[in-house]
Amino acid sequence: MKFSGYRRPDGSVGIRNHTLIVPNGRAAADLGVLISKVVAGVKIFVATNENGRDPQDRATLARTLRGLAMNPNVGAVLVVGLTRNGSHAEFSEAAFLEPIRATGKPVETVFLDECGGFDAALAQGVRKARGLLVAASRARRTEADLGDLTLSVKCGYSDTTSGMAGNPVVGNVFDRLVAAGGSAYFAETTEVIGAEHLVARRFTDDGERKEFLAAVARVENEARELGQDIRSINPIPANIAAGLTTLEEKSLGAVSKSGTSPIQSCLRYGERPACRGLHFMDSWMSSSVLFLGFAAAGSVLNIFQVGGGNFVKGCMMPVFTAGVVAPVLFMTGNPHTWEKAGEDMDFSAAPVLERHASIEEVGSRLLEHICDIASGELTRGETFNVDETVEVFLRGHCF
Known part of the structure; x- marks a missing residue:
């Protein structure tokens, strides 16, 4: 199966061709935002402040911003900052800027201390951003x-149909993708509890398996430290109203979206894997958190597989730009x-539940639709001009 995409100098292939403004620290975000308001068609992501964060969170913020710039859907990058080396080592030129340049895509920089002030930096930023847009358009x-x-993939508002139709269809697509040499990510550490032993068996590396099981244990322990039982918090009320009864039941349905392929690694949030194949990302369950982390890790298309819950009542908003540079395909079973x-929504896997088609047949249809989107067809969410509030998955403390 083929699609029509943008092949980047590093060999990766994107399905969109964005020009992205990336601040190398929160203090320079206002400069980037003003440039983005003047120059039509550029994207920008503003993360929370890295100052006062512990080293783990600073590393996560830098990894996320850098990863977005390295995403194959980005054709050109403008890095803005107060200084070339940022306010912390994680945002230094060597740690932050050089990996972006190594992709071979057009990269420009604007730093206030090198421009002689804010007004000059803004003027230079507008000029460079316009030039990058033209370069990317080629x-x-x-x-x-x-x-x-x-x-x-992320699943949400899970119900009985999630584990019976929607998630298995995605799993079928992932198996075909991995067999073809592609890469796939799934996540939600809270959504594997009760089924973690089944997932752990599929890891190809003992060290990565231990990392995965440690992540699951950490979530349970953190809940206990707060006096909570994770199994009484999850499933959430919408899951229960839609027919799920236990976390184990929810998790068994949730992990089916990963398919059956061997799992190569347990990634940190926003971490780019060392090899192709199927990977698990340690993260929280929020859609905006996950889609951002997936995009930072290199995903070019996020799949949101939803069940029932509030959707049956018609009272939930669709997902817009939570992946910033990676669109979201909305589907349900x-x-x-x-x-x-x-x-x-973009796709229905309901024919599986209605016994009109098999998982394999609907998986083929979904894969064809994915290739259409990869070739330029818009997702429903891309038709909205909305700047959604997007969070970064941070686990440390503020000081």
């Missing part, structure tokens, strides 16, 4: 193989959800 789509894709919210 890229042309070329034929690419299925194995050039990197996809990711619930026929009632599709009926209520179909205008805001």
Whole structure:
């Protein structure tokens, strides 16, 4: 199966061609935002302040911002800052800027201390951003193989149809993608509890397996330290109203979205893997958190597989730009959800539940639709001009 994408100098293939402004620290974000308001068509992501954060969180913030710039969907990058080396070592030129340059895509910089002040930096930033837009626009789509894709998935508002139809269809797609040489990410550490032993068996490396099991244990222990039982917090009320009864039941349905392929590694949030294949990302369950982390790790298309819950009542907003540079494909295996919210969704796996088609047949249809989106067809969420508030998954302390 083929699609038409943007092949980057480092060999990766994107499905969109964005020009991205990246601050090398929160203090320079206002400069980037003003540039983005003047120059049409550029994107920017503003993260929380790295100052006062512990080293783990600073590393996560830097990894996320740097990863977004390195994403194959980004054709050109403007890095802005107060100084070339940022306010912390994690944002230094060597740690932050050089990996972005190593992708070979057009990269420009604007630093206040080198421009002589804010007004001069703003003028220079506008000029450079416009030039980058033109440079990125010269890229042309070329034929690419299925194995050039990197996809990711999150499930949400899970119900009984999630584990019976929607998630298994995604798992079928992931198995085909990995077999073709592509990469796939799944996550949500809270959503594997009760089924972690089944997931752990699939890791190819003992060290990575231990990292995964340690992440699961950490979540349970953190809940206990707060006097909570994770199994009484999750499933959430919407899951229970939609028919799920226990966390184990929810997790068994959730992990089916990963398919059956061997798992290569347990990634930190926003971490780019060392090899192709299927990977687990240690993260929280929030859609905006996950889609951002997936994009930072290199995913070019996020899949949001939803069940019922509030969708059946027609009272939930669609996902817009939570991946910043990576669009979101919205799908469901619930026929009632599709009926209520179909205008805001991209794909229905409900024929599996209705016994009109097999998981394999619907998986083929989803894969064809993914290749259409990869070749330029817009997702429903991309038709909205909305700057969604997007969070970064931080676990440390503020000082």
